[in-house]
Amino acid sequence: MPTVKFTRALRRFFPTLQDTPAEACTLTQVLDEMDEHYPGVKTYLLDEQGRLRRHVNIFVDGNMIVDRDTLGDALHEGSEVYIIQALSGG
Amino acid sequence: MKPTLLLGTRKGLVAYRYSNGHWQLENTSFEGVPVSIAYADPRNGTWWAALDHGHWGVKLHRSTDRGANWEEVAAPAYPEGATVKDGAPAATRYIWAISHGGRAHASRLWLGTDPGGLFVSEDGGNSFQLVESLWNHPSRPAGWFGGGRDQPGIHSIVVDPRNEDHLYVGVSCAGVFESIDAGKTWMPRNNGLRADFLPDPASEYGHDPHILVAATSNPDVMWQQNHCGIFCSIDAGENWTEMSEQDGPARFGFAIAVAEDNPGQAWVAPADSDAIRVAINGALCISRTDDGGKTWKQLRNGLPQQGCFDIVYRHALATSGDAVAFGTTTGNLFVSPDRGENWQVINNYLPMLHSVQFAD
Numbered sequence: 001m002p003t004v005k006f007t008r009a010l011r012r013f014f015p016t017l018q019d020t021p022a023e024a025c026t027l028t029q030v031l032d033e034m035d036e037h038y039p040g041v042k043t044y045l046l047d048e049q050g051r052l053r054r055h056v057n058i059f060v061d062g063n064m065i066v067d068r069d070t071l072g073d074a075l076h077e078g079s080e081v082y083i084i085q086a087l088s089g090g
Numbered sequence: 091m092k093p094t095l096l097l098g099t100r101k102g103l104v105a106y107r108y109s110n111g112h113w114q115l116e117n118t119s120f121e122g123v124p125v126s127i128a129y130a131d132p133r134n135g136t137w138w139a140a141l142d143h144g145h146w147g148v149k150l151h152r153s154t155d156r157g158a159n160w161e162e163v164a165a166p167a168y169p170e171g172a173t174v175k176d177g178a179p180a181a182t183r184y185i186w187a188i189s190h191g192g193r194a195h196a197s198r199l200w201l202g203t204d205p206g207g208l209f210v211s212e213d214g215g216n217s218f219q220l221v222e223s224l225w226n227h228p229s230r231p232a233g234w235f236g237g238g239r240d241q242p243g244i245h246s247i248v249v250d251p252r253n254e255d256h257l258y259v260g261v262s263c264a265g266v267f268e269s270i271d272a273g274k275t276w277m278p279r280n281n282g283l284r285a286d287f288l289p290d291p292a293s294e295y296g297h298d299p300h301i302l303v304a305a306t307s308n309p310d311v312m313w314q315q316n317h318c319g320i321f322c323s324i325d326a327g328e329n330w331t332e333m334s335e336q337d338g339p340a341r342f343g344f345a346i347a348v349a350e351d352n353p354g355q356a357w358v359a360p361a362d363s364d365a366i367r368v369a370i371n372g373a374l375c376i377s378r379t380d381d382g383g384k385t386w387k388q389l390r391n392g393l394p395q396q397g398c399f400d401i402v403y404r405h406a407l408a409t410s411g412d413a414v415a416f417g418t419t420t421g422n423l424f425v426s427p428d429r430g431e432n433w434q435v436i437n438n439y440l441p442m443l444h445s446v447q448f449a450d
Contacts, residue, residue: 009145040162044146047181048167055145085145 002079004034009085014038022081027058027071030081045083046071055086091411091448095436096137097423098128098405098445103139105157106423106436113425113436117157127405129188130449133196137449138215140185140201148182148203152215166201166209166218174205174241175231182207184239189247192254200257202244206234208259210273221273229264229278233295237263237317245404246302250309258327260302260314264295268327279323282330286318300344301404305353311382313356315346315404320358322383333383339370340377340386345407347414349429354382357389357414357430359402369398376407376416378430392433393424403444410448417443 002022011017020037022030028050035042045056052058052068059065059082065073075081093108094116103125105117124142131138137157141149151160168180184204191198191210201209201218207225209218234242239262246260255272258279265280284291285298298317305311310326319334319341334341339360349355357378362370369375374393377386394400400418407416415425421440424433 013146043149043165044143047147049170049179049181051179051181053145053147 001077002030002075002081004030004081004083007084010041010044010083013044014041017041025075025077027060027065027073027075027081030075031071057084057086058082059084091413091427092450094130094449095415095423095425096128096130096445096447096449097417097440097443098125098139099417099421099441099443100124101441103128103137103157104440105137119153119157119160120151125444126185127188127445128447129445130447131190131199132450133190133193135450136215138188140188142184148185150185150201150215163215164217166203166207166220168207169220172207172220172225175235180205180207183241184243186243186245187247187259189249192249192251194254198254200247200249202247202259204239204243205241206230206243206261206264208244208247208273223274224259224267224269224276227267227276229295233293234261234264235296237298246299246314248302248304248309248312250304251306252309258302258304258312260299262300262317263298265297266299266302266314266327279327280330281328282323282332283316283321284318284332291318301346303346303348305348306350308353311348311353313346313348313383315343315358317342317364320346320383322356324382331383333379335377335386338377338386339375339388340379343402344404345402345416347407347409349409350411352380355380355429356383357407357409358386359407359416361401367401369400372396372398374398374400374418376414376426376430376433389426389430389433391431392426392435394422405445405447406443408446408448413448415446415448417446419443 006017024030095106097104102121103119106113107116126142127140129138137153139151150165153160172180187202189200197214199211208221211218248258250256267276268279283297299314302314312323319332321330345359373395376389400420417423423436
């Protein structure tokens with residue numbers, strides 16, 4: 001069962017965010033599940049075409065995902081999915 | 091004069107309220123978040139904030155209690171299959187215009203976006219749909235392109251108060267489009283404009299109207315501060331005539347505002363030039379015409395006249411009654427109580443200002 005961990009920056013918009021276990025076995029389904037727990041969170045991570053937003057990164061078991069357009073990177077039982085923001089400033 | 095100034099800034103929404111002879115800070119919301127447009131709907135007082143999160147995308151929020159509480163609503167989303175010029179899927183990158191749809195259509199709202207989509211809501215902003223007729227206009231593939239931004243954007247929406255199914259949009263870069271059927275069909279209205287940056291400056295498309303407005307007291311009189319000068323139309327956009335100064339500052343800029351009671355009185359905020367986007371000679375100036383653009387008067391009393399780099403973005407100059415207000419790229423907010431003759435500073439320490447609106 002994968003676990004999803006979120007950057008603290010998202011708590012400004014989703015105050016109840018916490019490490020959350022997922023049932024699904026694909027990244028797309030995991031994010032759908034997270035959107036059920038935290039309605040709207042998916043629109044903060046993906047654009048309306050399902051692509052990962054440019055300044056958002058997802059790491060699976062320590063590796064940054066490769067497929068930012070369709071989120072086809074593999075998950076495993078027990079995977080840790082980290083959702084973080086890219087650093088940018090100004 | 092309406093007693094509220096609603097500001098969209100690079101670091102949040104700010105509202106000032108005029109009380110006891112002073113402009114006083116009333117509200118700050120979304121601290122730290124770029125607000126591309128702050129908009130008060132004059133029909134019902136609802137405040138709208140279009141957010142441009144660096145990380146989390148474009149978001150849309152509304153408040154029915156003057157910013158005390160905000161509700162996020164679904165941001166405009168391009169449908170599956172919509173593509174931009176290079177064939178990549180289209181996604182909302184910026185909300186660049188918000189307009190109510192008229193008093194006869196109490197639940198209608200229009201949004202203009204980068205990469206070039208116009209959206210409409212018929213349910214008070216609970217949901218927005220892409221206006222496919224404009225998105226699929228035959229001119230878009232070859233005649234629309236980015237100006238300042240990577241993709242084309244709709245920054246101006248003008249609804250005719252006499253017939254609220256009659257509207258115009260301004261697109262950079264494409265030009266002006268008119269619809270007389272609530273957005274079902276569109277006609278270009280660029281006759282007389284000049285696009286000096288194109289091989290054919292009189293091209294039907296590809297123009298860069300930085301901002302398009304209509305006079306409240308006679309909506310057939312329209313003005314635009316274009317990339318290539320100041321243009322006025324007295325026939326509802328059928329024909330445009332350049333009204334720039336030949337030897338004065340009123341020429342290049344982004345913003346224009348028209349007096350509520352006089353279609354021939356307008357203000358612009360001159361910048362040096364396309365190539366040098368700062369105040370002219372380090373001095374801030376607003377120019378006003380009282381005669382439909384034949385002549386322009388420089389208004390400088392109370393504005394910094396040395397060491398100044400400020401310019402004024404397209405939505406950041408507004409008028410209400412005798413008052414005129416503008417906010418600058420370096421975070422200065424000025425108000426004039428007398429049509430620009432005298433200016434007072436409201437705040438020198440704001441973030442970069444994207445929008446300024448007078449509201450109830």
